[in-house]
Amino acid sequence: MAEPSPRFWEIFFDVYEALPRQGPGNRASAARALALCGELPPEPAILDLGCGAGAQTLHLAELTAGRIVALDSHAPFVSEAQRRIAAGGLGPRVAARVGDMTAPPVAPGTTDLLWCEGAAYFLGIERALRTWQPFLRAGGHLCFTEAVWLRSDPPAEVREMWEKEYPAMTDVAGNLALIERVGGYDLRGHFTVPDTAWWDDFYTPMERRIAALRPKYAPDPAAGAVLDSIAGEIDLHRRFGDCYGYEFFVLRRGGA
Numbered sequence: 222m223a224e225p226s227p228r229f230w231e232i233f234f235d236v237y238e239a240l241p242r243q244g245p246g247n248r249a250s251a252a253r254a255l256a257l258c259g260e261l262p263p264e265p266a267i268l269d270l271g272c273g274a275g276a277q278t279l280h281l282a283e284l285t286a287g288r289i290v291a292l293d294s295h296a297p298f299v300s301e302a303q304r305r306i307a308a309g310g311l312g313p314r315v316a317a318r319v320g321d322m323t324a325p326p327v328a329p330g331t332t333d334l335l336w337c338e339g340a341a342y343f344l345g346i347e348r349a350l351r352t353w354q355p356f357l358r359a360g361g362h363l364c365f366t367e368a369v370w371l372r373s374d375p376p377a378e379v380r381e382m383w384e385k386e387y388p389a390m391t392d393v394a395g396n397l398a399l400i401e402r403v404g405g406y407d408l409r410g411h412f413t414v415p416d417t418a419w420w421d422d423f424y425t426p427m428e429r430r431i432a433a434l435r436p437k438y439a440p441d442p443a444a445g446a447v448l449d450s451i452a453g454e455i456d457l458h459r460r461f462g463d464c465y466g467y468e469f470f471v472l473r474r475g476g477a
């Protein structure tokens with residue numbers, strides 16, 4: 222895919238920075254993934270990679286007594302995560318930082334729970350699994366979500382969109398085979414996040430945000446086209462949401 226223009230990113234972030242979260246997910250799914258981990262240490266050391274504005278960081282802070290380092294490369298998302306952390310009085314045990322998830326700011330072998338909702342695909346799942354494994358202590362857990370095909374026969378329109386946006390996307394079986402090939406992880410479980418996790422805190426506020434931004438960008442047809450393309454993704458999900466979804470994978474690092 223051609224790299225989008227700076228103007229595209231300006232408008233994209235004008236939409237995304239105003240959202241409660243930057244990808245599909247919700248508290249119930251985070252709780253379900255945590256339950257698949259089984260027993261964690263009383264105050265687990267948690268890394269939340271590609272945290273965006275911190276939606277799942279706050280869920281993890283609520284669902285565990287963990288010490289959390291949340292990391293994202295986009296500074297305005299991190300500022301918003303920091304604002305939410307401070308507003309929740311979570312400062313003593315939760316920190317959000319700007320950084321690169323290929324080099325988390327923690328020592329190898331010290332992380333009890335490595336969490337990544339909707340961001341592993343930036344590295345590619347195989348690279349993410351290999352890069353993050355050394356940061357986990359033996360017996361530590363890796364929970365991540367990833368876009369997957371739910372149907373093998375999607376209509377051409379939806380297949381072509383994903384082939385353009387994310388050609389490496391595969392199905393659950395493809396991801397399980399990849400996890401097996403990388404090695405060093407035991408699968409604890411996996412599940413498809415419910416459709417409400419796409420709408421409640423993501424696409425519904427995104428639709429409202431796009432509508433609110435229309436007057437601002439009305440004088441610029443190219444900007445309007447960017448808003449149309451973002452809205453098109455929502456429309457596609459409304460029509461073809463049964464063909465693809467987000468799968469939560471819960472893995473345990475072997476060796477304990």
Ligand SMILES: C[S@@+](CC[C@H](N)C(=O)[O-])C[C@H]1O[C@@H](n2cnc3c(N)ncnc32)[C@H](O)[C@@H]1O
Nearest residue numbers: 242243244271272273293294295321322339340
């Ligand atoms: C789809 S969003 C998901 C955000 C958040 N986890 C959520 O579900 O709301 C993906 C996030 O990954 C971040 N990201 C992409 N590449 C990154 C990298 N190399 N290091 C850190 N963050 C990265 C993006 O800035 C973005 O916030």
